Amino acid sequence: MVTTYAINAKRIAEHITRLGEIGRTADGGVHRMALSEEDRQAQALVTQWMEEAGMQVRLDNFGNLIGRKEGTNPNASLVMLGSHIDSVPNGGKFDGIIGVVGAIEGVRALQEAGIALSHPVEVVAFCDEEGPRFNGGLFGSRGMVGRIEQKDLQHTDLGGITRYEALQQFGLQPDRMAESIRKKGEVGLYLEMHIEQGPYLEAAGKAVGIVTGIAGPVWLNIRITGEAGHAGTVPMNMRQDPMVGAAEIIHAIEGICSADPAAPTVGTVGRITAKPGGANVIPESIEFSLDIRDTDPVRRDHVFNKVKDFIQQVCDKRKLKHDVQVMMEVPPMNCASHVIETMTELSQKLSLDAPHMISGAGHDAMLLAEITDIGMIFVRCRKGISHSPKEWADTEDIAKGTQLLTETLLRYARA
Numbered sequence: 059m060v061t062t063y064a065i066n067a068k069r070i071a072e073h074i075t076r077l078g079e080i081g082r083t084a085d086g087g088v089h090r091m092a093l094s095e096e097d098r099q100a101q102a103l104v105t106q107w108m109e110e111a112g113m114q115v116r117l118d119n120f121g122n123l124i125g126r127k128e129g130t131n132p133n134a135s136l137v138m139l140g141s142h143i144d145s146v147p148n149g150g151k152f153d154g155i156i157g158v159v160g161a162i163e164g165v166r167a168l169q170e171a172g173i174a175l176s177h178p179v180e181v182v183a184f185c186d187e188e189g190p191r192f193n194g195g196l197f198g199s200r201g202m203v204g205r206i207e208q209k210d211l212q213h214t215d216l217g218g219i220t221r222y223e224a225l226q227q228f229g230l231q232p233d234r235m236a237e238s239i240r241k242k243g244e245v246g247l248y249l250e251m252h253i254e255q256g257p258y259l260e261a262a263g264k265a266v267g268i269v270t271g272i273a274g275p276v277w278l279n280i281r282i283t284g285e286a287g288h289a290g291t292v293p294m295n296m297r298q299d300p301m302v303g304a305a306e307i308i309h310a311i312e313g314i315c316s317a318d319p320a321a322p323t324v325g326t327v328g329r330i331t332a333k334p335g336g337a338n339v340i341p342e343s344i345e346f347s348l349d350i351r352d353t354d355p356v357r358r359d360h361v362f363n364k365v366k367d368f369i370q371q372v373c374d375k376r377k378l379k380h381d382v383q384v385m386m387e388v389p390p391m392n393c394a395s396h397v398i399e400t401m402t403e404l405s406q407k408l409s410l411d412a413p414h415m416i417s418g419a420g421h422d423a424m425l426l427a428e429i430t431d432i433g434m435i436f437v438r439c440r441k442g443i444s445h446s447p448k449e450w451a452d453t454e455d456i457a458k459g460t461q462l463l464t465e466t467l468l469r470y471a472r473a
């Protein structure tokens with residue numbers, strides 16, 4: 059391995075700053091919704107950088123911005139790098155951005171050093187990864203792997219504009235989205251760099267981590283029904299109070315999800331409502347959400363079953379009824395073991411000593427895993443804060459991640 063190219067950290071910082079100015083909010087955050095005017099401006103800037111790195115740029119019909127550079131071998135498989143440049147409302151300027159900026163920097167640094175690749179390379183800024191505008195994220199990557207149907211285009215934003223209309227207004231042809239689907243075998247490998255969005259790397263004192271798998275969430279809606287009554291007149295021993303039952307269940311969920319300290323399982327109750335909801339009324343029913351995540355689908359199902367059994371026990375004991383509905387289920391995805399091994403070896407060579415870790419959050423890579431092998435690099439972010447104007451990653455850390463990404467690209471695309 060002769061590494062005669064140089065990653066330009068100053069250029070990375072400048073590009074992140076310039077993108078952060080588009081849709082900048084009063085408190086220094088970023089508000090850049092997919093298919094908006096801000097998105098168009100951001101894409102124009104990224105297009106310019108892709109062209110400077112020697113890529114030909116186009117938009118597919120899902121709104122994915124794609125820069126492509128041909129390799130010297132026309133039969134070699136495509137290596138794709140990517141992430142996203144949209145944000146959550148008042149989000150940060152690193153989430154998604156570093157993966158796109160870093161990938162372009164890698165391609166450009168190799169070009170400047172005159173290092174040719176035999177494989178074609180594409181850098182993709184996926185459309186609407188975050189999903190707040192039309193209430194559905196990972197749009198561009200779902201589209202690319204053939205998981206978007208016409209009915210998905212009928213979701214409206216707050217202004218009543220459908221996604222179909224927004225795509226059209228963006229100059230795209232949503233009726234021809236089938237042409238933008240990539241089939242199995244068309245992409246040889248997908249690599250993504252992203253900020254960690256969690257506190258692990260900072261606590262470990264490492265700049266960069268190697269992702270082994272992405273946890274898939276299962277979202278449940280749990281309703282516990284009892285008997286409504288007057289808070290003053292029904293004696294304690296005659297109540298069928300679903301609030302107390304729900305409290306017992308929620309408390310137990312914490313224990314069930316942390317029973318195996320070696321497992322990455324997490325469970326979160328983020329929303330709860332009581333009906334009818336009065337201070338002097340024993341509720342008739344309680345409804346709460348439960349988000350369970352794990353990288354191992356078998357372990358996740360095992361946890362889910364334990365929660366269900368416990369709900370049954372509590373309801374039997376307290377004479378309550380229950381209903382558990384699965385609202386959404388995303389399968390966990392593993393990064394390809396050969397990519398993990400390659401990145402591990404390269405991280406030693408670069409003296410990064412990058413630890414293996416899992417991703418608790420979903421990423422475009424999760425979808426690409428349906429059609430190709432994937433690898434992911436995480437970069438340390440301050441206090442693990444993300445989706446906030448306070449989001450921060452040091453340029454030095456991003457440059458190290460970019461170095462690892464570029465070395466990995468070289469390993470796969472040069473041969």
Ligand SMILES: [Zn+2]
Nearest residue numbers: 153154187252
């Ligand atoms: Zn992201």
